[in-house]
Amino acid sequence: MCWMANRQTELNIGNAFDQAWEALLEEDDGEALNVTTGEGSAATITCRLGYRAAVVLSEKDANDAKDDTAINDCQEREGKFHGDTRVNVLFAGKAADVDNEDNSSSQPAVVLVHNLSQEYVLHSLRTSPLFEKYKDTATNEDKRVSLISLAHNPETQIAAYLMNNHHQESKTQLLQNARVYMKEALKAAFIGYEIAVTEGLIDGYGVDSNGLSLQPNHDMHLSWRDILECSVDAYLEVHGSENSNERTSSLKTIRLPGNVLETRGLEVANEICSFFGTCGNYGEGNNSSEEGLPTFTEDQSDPLVQQRQKLRKMRCILPSSVEVYVTRPLTAYPHGGTGWDQPSPGLSESGGGFSAPPAFLNGDNGSSTESDGKKIDAKHPVRILDYQVESGPIGQPGELSWTNLHYKEYGPRPSAYQPILNAVLSHFDADAILEASLERELTVEERETLEGCKLIRDMVHDLDASLDTMKSFAAYEEYLVNVAVPLIYGSFEELDEESAGMLQLFFRVHSMAVRMVVSRWTREMLMGGWTSIDPVDEQKISTTIELDKDQEEKMVKIRQILGFGELKGGYNIPDSTTLQEFALKNLLDENAVKGVVVGCSRPEHVLEAVRAADTSNSV
Numbered sequence: 001m002c003w004m005a006n007r008q009t010e011l012n013i014g015n016a017f018d019q020a021w022e023a024l025l026e027e028d029d030g031e032a033l034n035v036t037t038g039e040g041s042a043a044t045i046t047c048r049l050g051y052r053a054a055v056v057l058s059e060k061d062a063n064d065a066k067d068d069t070a071i072n073d074c075q076e077r078e079g080k081f082h083g084d085t086r087v088n089v090l091f092a093g094k095a096a097d098v099d100n101e102d103n104s105s106s107q108p109a110v111v112l113v114h115n116l117s118q119e120y121v122l123h124s125l126r127t128s129p130l131f132e133k134y135k136d137t138a139t140n141e142d143k144r145v146s147l148i149s150l151a152h153n154p155e156t157q158i159a160a161y162l163m164n165n166h167h168q169e170s171k172t173q174l175l176q177n178a179r180v181y182m183k184e185a186l187k188a189a190f191i192g193y194e195i196a197v198t199e200g201l202i203d204g205y206g207v208d209s210n211g212l213s214l215q216p217n218h219d220m221h222l223s224w225r226d227i228l229e230c231s232v233d234a235y236l237e238v239h240g241s242e243n244s245n246e247r248t249s250s251l252k253t254i255r256l257p258g259n260v261l262e263t264r265g266l267e268v269a270n271e272i273c274s275f276f277g278t279c280g281n282y283g284e285g286n287n288s289s290e291e292g293l294p295t296f297t298e299d300q301s302d303p304l305v306q307q308r309q310k311l312r313k314m315r316c317i318l319p320s321s322v323e324v325y326v327t328r329p330l331t332a333y334p335h336g337g338t339g340w341d342q343p344s345p346g347l348s349e350s351g352g353g354f355s356a357p358p359a360f361l362n363g364d365n366g367s368s369t370e371s372d373g374k375k376i377d378a379k380h381p382v383r384i385l386d387y388q389v390e391s392g393p394i395g396q397p398g399e400l401s402w403t404n405l406h407y408k409e410y411g412p413r414p415s416a417y418q419p420i421l422n423a424v425l426s427h428f429d430a431d432a433i434l435e436a437s438l439e440r441e442l443t444v445e446e447r448e449t450l451e452g453c454k455l456i457r458d459m460v461h462d463l464d465a466s467l468d469t470m471k472s473f474a475a476y477e478e479y480l481v482n483v484a485v486p487l488i489y490g491s492f493e494e495l496d497e498e499s500a501g502m503l504q505l506f507f508r509v510h511s512m513a514v515r516m517v518v519s520r521w522t523r524e525m526l527m528g529g530w531t532s533i534d535p536v537d538e539q540k541i542s543t544t545i546e547l548d549k550d551q552e553e554k555m556v557k558i559r560q561i562l563g564f565g566e567l568k569g570g571y572n573i574p575d576s577t578t579l580q581e582f583a584l585k586n587l588l589d590e591n592a593v594k595g596v597v598v599g600c601s602r603p604e605h606v607l608e609a610v611r612a613a614d615t616s617n618s619v
Helices: 003-026 031-037 059-066 118-126 129-134 156-165 171-198 224-239 264-276 303-313 403-410 417-427 431-437 444-465 473-491 497-527 549-561 579-588 603-615
Strands: 043-049 051-055 085-091 110-114 145-152 204-208 251-257 323-327 388-390 400-402 530-533 544-547
Touching (some): 003 051, 003 129, 043 129, 085 156, 110 156, 118 171, 129 145, 145 171, 145 251, 156 171, 251 264, 403 497, 417 444, 417 497, 431 444, 444 497, 473 497, 497 549
Parallel strands (some): 043 145, 145 204, 251 323
Antiparallel strands (some): 051 110, 085 110, 388 400, 530 544
C-alpha cells in the first residue's frame, strides 16, 4: 500500500529501463556505441523525493512495528522520521468489525506526508532498490547510468508552517518565518544528498518545484537563488570550506513548470541561464553574470542584496552550470495550479488579509462546484492538445484525423454530428405515446416513458446548445460519468437495445465535437486574435495571417482571468501543426532549456514527442 508499492514502482522503472537499454544495444545506428564508449552522454534516471503515503498507527501499534523485522508498509509510517508533515488524507481508515474480536478487519488511515529531512533523504536513498541497482555504474562498462534525486516541491514546507502557525504572528512576519523554515528544510535535504553523493548512491541532486514558476509575490513562490544558497550551505556543512578548491556542490538539475501559456517558468529558466552564463551552451559556464557586485545604490541591509553577494562570493562552490528542464509542457493550470486568483493569496498582507491556512491544505481544491466542461478551474487545466477524431461516417470504417486538420477540411463539427443529433432527437420524440394521449388516458409506464423521453431530449438539446462553450474535455467526461449517465439510468428502469445504441452513438460523436471545440478554443487563445488565411491562388502553398482586434481583446481578457498573463502578439501556429507539436518545439527551441519532461502514457505519445524534438533546433 505504501512502502511496498513505492519500492515496486522503483523496480518497475528499473526493469523498463533495462528493456529499453537492451533494445538500444540491438540497434545498429552507433548511438549505443557512443554511450558505452563514453563518446556520448550517459543515460540519466531522475526520481523525485518528498511526498510519500504513510499509514497512521497508534502508539501501541507503532511500538509493535518497531520489532517487526519483515519489510512492510509500517516501515514508513507517519511520524517515523523527523520532519514528517501531513498534507492530505488519502484514506480515512476502517474500524474493526464488532463481530471480530482480534480487530483483524480494521484498516489504519493513510495520509500524504511531505518530508525533506536529512534523515528521510538518506533512508530513502539507502533503501531504494532502484538506486541500489544502478549506483556506481560509472565503473560498469555494460551500463552507464547517471542517478539524480530531486527534492520535490519544497514550497510545501511553507504551506505546512503557515497551517500550523497562522494564529501566532503578524502576517508579514509569519510569511518570512515560513520561508526561513522552508530553506532550513531544503538545506537539510541537500546535506543528505551531498552525503549520498560521497557514498556513491547518486551522482547529483536537484529540485523539482511548481513554486519556481509562481510570481515572486506569491506565498508559495520558491526562488532559484534560495536553491543555490541552500546548496552552498549544504556543501559547507558536509565538506567544509577548506575543500572548496577541490570540488563543487553536486547540484545538477532544476525542473520547473513551463509552457506556451505559463511563460513565467521560461523567464526563470533564462534568469538561471544568465547567472551561470550558459544560455544555449550546457558545458562550462563563462561566468558572465555580474549579479552580486557591490553597488552604491543598493541597500546593503536588504536580505536579497545580501543573498546575491553571498552567491557571488561562493561561486567557486557552485557548479559551472545547472541544467534546467521544463515540466508539464502541455498542461497549463490557472494561477500556477494554486487555485487562487490573487497574486499573494495566503497570509501575506498584500494578499487580501487572509487569516486561514492555505485552502488546498484544508481539502479545498479551488473548485467546489460541479464542472461540466464549460470553464477551466484548478482541477481541469488547459490541455495544449489537438485530438484525433473519426473523419468518416460514424459506424463505418474510417481513418482518424487530427482535430486541426478535420476543422480545416470539414468545419467545426464532425461530419456525422448533425445527422446523428437529428436521429437521436427523432428517436426519443415519443410521438406514438403523444398521439395515444389524445385518445385515451396513458398508463403509468407510458407516462414514465414520456417523461424520460422529454428528459433525454432536453439533455441532448442542452448538450448541443452548450457545445461551443466547452473549454475542458476532461471536465466534460467527468460530467457525463457523474451527472448525465446517472440521470439517464434514473429516468428509465431499462433501456431497450435500440435506444441504448442511439445514446451511445450520440455521446460518441458529441465527445468528438467537444474535442474539436476545446482544441480550437485553445488554439485561438494561443494565437491571441491572429487567424490564418488560406491563399486564394491554389498554386501558393504559404498562408497569411491577419489580426482580429475584437478577438484579440477577448483572448487577452481570458488569459488575464486565468492568470496566464500577457501574451504579446500571440503565437503564429500553422493550421497543419498540432498544438502539442507546436508547444513542444517552442520549448525545445528555448536556449535556456536543456530538455522537456513529457508525460507519455501511450507509445504514440512518445512518437509525437520525438517528432517535435526532431523538428526543433535542440540537440
